Amino acid sequence: MSYCLNPNCPNPQNPETSKFCLTCGQKLLLKDRYRAKKPLGQGGFGKTFLATDEDKPSKPLCVIKQFLPQAQGTSTLEKAAELFEREAIRLDELGKHPQIPDLLAYFIQDNQQYLVQEFIAGDDLGKVINKEGNFNETQIRGLLNNLLPVLQFVHQHQVIHRDIKPENIIRRTQDRQLFLVDFGAAKAVTTTSLHKTGTSIGSAGYVSPEQAIGRATFASDLYSLGVTCIYLLTEVPPMNLFDPGDGNWIWRDFLREPVSDNLGKILTKMLAGGTNRRYQTAGEIIKDLQSQIPTNNSVPKTAAKIVATSAQNQAKPANQNPIYSELLEIKSEFGQTGKQKQPNSPKQKSSSNSTRPKSQIDLELEQLKSEFREGNK
Template sequence: MSYCLNPHCPKPKNPADVKFCRTCGSKLLLKERYRAIKPIGQGGFGKTFLAVDEDKPSKPRCVIKQFYPQAQGTNTLAKAVELFNQEAVQLDELGKHPQIPELLAYFTQEDRQYLVQEFIDGQNLAQELAHRGAFSETQIWQLLNDLLSVLQFCHARHIIHRDIKPENIILRESDRKLVLVDFGAAKSATGTALNKTGTSIGSPEYVAPEQMRGRAVFASDIYSLGATCINLLTVRSPFDSYDTNNGTWVWQQYLQTPVSNQLSRILNKMLESIPIRRYQTVDELLNDLNQQSQAAATPAISAKPLTTQPTSPPAVVPKTPSQIDLELEQMKTLFLGKAQPQKNNQNQPKTQSIQPSSKSQIDAELEELKAKYLGNNNTPNQ
């Protein structure tokens, strides 16, 4: 099928092989190559269509975004034009990342602006949540690990997404990677722009407090990602997981399955209302995430189990100096007691008699033995 892009056409559906709409006569091919198949989204600033690129033999699918603002007012229209142009610029700069859609074309036709970008085949996380239910802790760890590198890539190029939410994260079917889409609200965070109050943009449920006042910072995207995580864990709007009377998050009360203290601590820090208390950069969050992963992977230290067949001789327990003194004193007494001169038996052959040592000699020898023993005792075990 071919779909007419004229917003006023009463019958936009056409056969797939025609070049002009049979109802209004409008051209069906954009730039003589992009053919819209069906509408897949609509907002205040325009419509989005699934399309095919007929200039390539494989006719790959793509997405056409048509700028057609329906809002009234000069200021609103000017802002809409700015955002549409901005998305093209952002995608042109960021689309080289494998988890950000690539910009294919940007042009004006019949007084309407168009943006053509890579089609990402898969469901967004809001659809995944509706079909599969609450996410598990493991899935949230995977989400953070997968998306933070994308966010790091954006922030390194001074771009704040400003509209992170489940609907703008697609789980790509081909490789099960998460893709961040819809950069229409993205903002350049240059030094001058950061100190300038702008328009509040984004979905209110997921927007950081400072962004609501038009002062988005890098940490604002981290807040929105944290709000996305608790939505996926609780299957509730982030608004419903916040106690406005006490100014605290209570999302843990609505978990279907409890999560670890490590994950709770990280999410709560991502969701701090005061920006300075939040993770300031993606790098800071990634470092914390990696430390938690390493801690989880390291087994707890426990006592070694006893075995019935020891594989090595039991270690000799070192004796204290008082024990050594006692034993040496016993040896001294025993030695002096047995060192009495013996009478030779006349019936036995004469042998050289052992001359007993004097008491002072015995004391000296025992002290030497004691010193030697204590010296060996202090040698560390191998």
């Protein structure tokens, strides 16, 4: 099917091979290349459509974004048009990152602005949580470890996204990789712009206090990502997770599953109202997340288990400690010179030891005794 992009067309659906809309007569191929297939959604600045790139033999899928603002008024429309063009510029700069959709084209046709970008097959996290339910701690840690490097890349390019929320994070179906999308609200940062008050923009509930008054910083994106995390943990709208009376987040009261104190502290710092009390960079959060993961240089599991078991056994009284008894037996059999004493009679082991199943430590001790005996014959 071909879909007519004329906003006023009463019957936009057309046959697959049509070059012009059968109802309104508008040309169906954008730039003689991109054919819209069906609508995907609509936002504040325009509509998005699933499309194919017919200039390539494989006709790969792509996304057409059409500038179609809902707001009215000359100044508002001009600002909206500026933001739409800005999104194209940001995508052109940032689309080289593997987790940001690549910009394929930006142009004006029939007096309307369009941008075409890479299609990511998957669902945004708003749809994911509706289908699968709330996230647990493991999923939240995975999300942070997956997205924070993307934000680090964006911020290193002196760009603030300003609209991070579940709907702007897509989970690709084939490998569950996360993608950051919708840079329509993104802002390029200069040395002076960080200290100037600009336009207040963002999504209600996810926007930071400083961004709400037009003074967004890099830490504003970290705040929004923190709000995204607590929403995914609770399935409760962000506005209901904040107590305006006390000025505190109360998201812990709505948890479906408990989270560790470590993750709780990270999220609390991401959600701090004052920017000086909040994480300043994505790298700081990555460092705190990684500091809580055991490294490869830690004690091997088997050795750690033996050390722990030995420590527990050493804490027992000698008459209750089977390992201690085994060591005494070795000591009695081998003198200070290493010569083996002639055995008198077989030792009668306690009933507790005779019925006790042999552990790995028991086997190792028996092997040790055997080696001593062989070496002293």
